[in-house]
Amino acid sequence: MNYKIKEENGYHYIDEGKGEILLMLHGLFGALSNWEGVISHFKSNYRIIIPLMPIHDMPIKEAGCEGLTVFIEDFVDFKQLDQFSLIGNSLGGHVALIYTLRHPEKVQRLILTGSSGLFENSMGGSYPKRGNYEYIKERVEYTFYDPKTASKELVDEVFEITNSIPKVMRIIAIAKSAQRNNMAKDIVRINTPTLLIWGLNDTITPPQVGHEFNQLIQGSELQFIDKCCHAPMMERPNEFNAILDKWLQKTKV
Template sequence: MKHENSPEHGLVIDAGGIATNYHDQGEGYPTLFIHGSGPGVTAWANWRLVLPVLATQMRVIAPDIVGFGYTQRPEGIRYGRQVWVKHLLDFIDALGLDKVNLVGNSFGGALALAMAVDHPERVNKLVLMGSVGVAFELTPGLDAVWGYEPSIASMKALLEVFAFNHDLVNDDLARMRYEASIRPGFQEAFASMFPAPRQAGIDKLTVPVEQLSTLKNRTLIVHGHEDQVIPVANSHRLFELLENAELHVFRKCGHWVQIEHAERFASLLKEFLRS
């Protein structure tokens, strides 16, 4: 089933009883893209610059995770790692997929790692970008993201935290993302996910070190050196723990590798996921 006319609306599928909005392009081995947890985020907003490029080589699938975007928000749902991982698993099942590559951005990286630990038979390669999933101290940047109170000024300030290159941030983008964040149900769900004290939100997404160190998946770890939201030290730690990992750090880059360095990011993924 196809949604109304907006690029953020894609196809809809029933995933474990949840009507799930997703994008599905290209042919070949399936690679699932898991977005981050910014206010008003959708899969399309997160991955729009790289999906069409990667779809020339592989099948790219990007869902709005339950609680975000245009996926149904079931009444009374309590968001958390187990709910999100179950939704992803139900989504993969609904598509009839046996095994997928996972590309996780930030919050999405923690879900990708949790999937790999909890359901190893369903996960092939991993790509982790600015990833959560290891223990770290709450940054002022992440506190601002998760504590967002809707206004155009707040959104512009957040975008300047996300991007190293502030030329990417203007009033039009801030207004567009602010309007996205106040769509019906968006802010209510978002505000319920990571309440203060927000360190608890990080801790609940952390995968135990002893589990991470058992993972054998080939893994590409990507991070912006100037990331103010998720510290680059996270990716160095993941690199130490994951035995089949490689690490690529971009200078002059914030939390938006897939936007600030879209072309290079896409080429890295093409090479890594092909080999």
């Protein structure tokens, strides 16, 4: 990745560009590099901040949606951020939903892409198997419409994670927390301008999930990207950026 990861007060994060803040949250198997195409497109007009969530090393008792939301609350307070657009993919979208409900005064706009919170088919319906590289490769490829998007570097990274028992324990705890935490009754209270960008071929949070979010979040806008699965900002960065750019301009305060 071409962007410097800053380390401060125990936080690891990217902070690029100047202007209105876009705060981005990655998913369960995500990384800061997931947003590289978005950073390149927006950094000339926006300040982009992406914290690395402590999915693999947070205390096991705190490993869940609640613990991750508290982490983001603390990070926002530490960086003294206010009035920002919050963008979340997969589990990051779930955390973004909880944060927005708790701090509507801080979140100007909410953008969800392949978000959990209503339904998620984690790892294609099964938990990661340790020591089986081909299985992990197949599961990572399942996240994308075009399996070639799952680079060897990405597969190797997930394989390394799944070979660590402490990391796998946290991943399972967080995944189960996300599945238990259905937000259908809560998100009807969201009044923040909301954009939903969904892969038309998403196998993890299928298109129907995008429609459900659209129905439950008042005034939200739903856009689909064809030949795209669970991580549109990685698989179809040009289309993702065009949709987001147009909507940010349209909803500018």
